[in-house]
Amino acid sequence: MRKKRVYKKHYKEDTKHGRIDLGRLINYVMHDGKKSVAEKVVYDALDIIAKETKEDALVVFERAVANASPLLEVASKRVGGANYQVPREVSPSRKFVLALRWMVEASRNVKGKPMAARLAAEVIAAAKNEGTAIKKKLDTHRMAEANRAFAHFAR
Numbered sequence: 001m002r003k004k005r006v007y008k009k010h011y012k013e014d015t016k017h018g019r020i021d022l023g024r025l026i027n028y029v030m031h032d033g034k035k036s037v038a039e040k041v042v043y044d045a046l047d048i049i050a051k052e053t054k055e056d057a058l059v060v061f062e063r064a065v066a067n068a069s070p071l072l073e074v075a076s077k078r079v080g081g082a083n084y085q086v087p088r089e090v091s092p093s094r095k096f097v098l099a100l101r102w103m104v105e106a107s108r109n110v111k112g113k114p115m116a117a118r119l120a121a122e123v124i125a126a127a128k129n130e131g132t133a134i135k136k137k138l139d140t141h142r143m144a145e146a147n148r149a150f151a152h153f154a155r
Helices: 020-029 035-053 057-068 092-109 115-127 132-146 148-153
Strands: 072-079 082-089
Touching: 020 035, 020 057, 020 092, 035 057, 035 115, 057 092, 057 115, 057 132, 072 132, 072 148, 082 132, 082 148, 092 115, 092 132, 115 132, 132 148
Parallel strands: none
Antiparallel strands: 072 082
């Protein structure tokens, strides 16, 4: 049976900087459709990043996304009644999605600070190649490396 056709999504850019990647970050931060709250959180986080690093916040954000993006991941494949974790390269769009998801999830799991401060701290940590999102990336790479023996099952 054929797979369904996957249509390319067209994402909206954010209102302040006109960037699609920031628009997508805002959408990931958003809860219950409260976009204005998510925008405030992201823009406050960018201000905190600029203040703490004394660099352009957008450059730090790009570096953080690049550092948190995984190169390999494992996908489950059923061969002869057994499930194998097959290492695969990650597509560029999925790299971006995973990096953002891991950074937002890591900042949500920290308690005791406002979300803007937590998000800023995670982005700064990722830009320095440390933090929870980077740990998640390294775990993913380790898992793929451990299952390298099953790479021949990949299509």
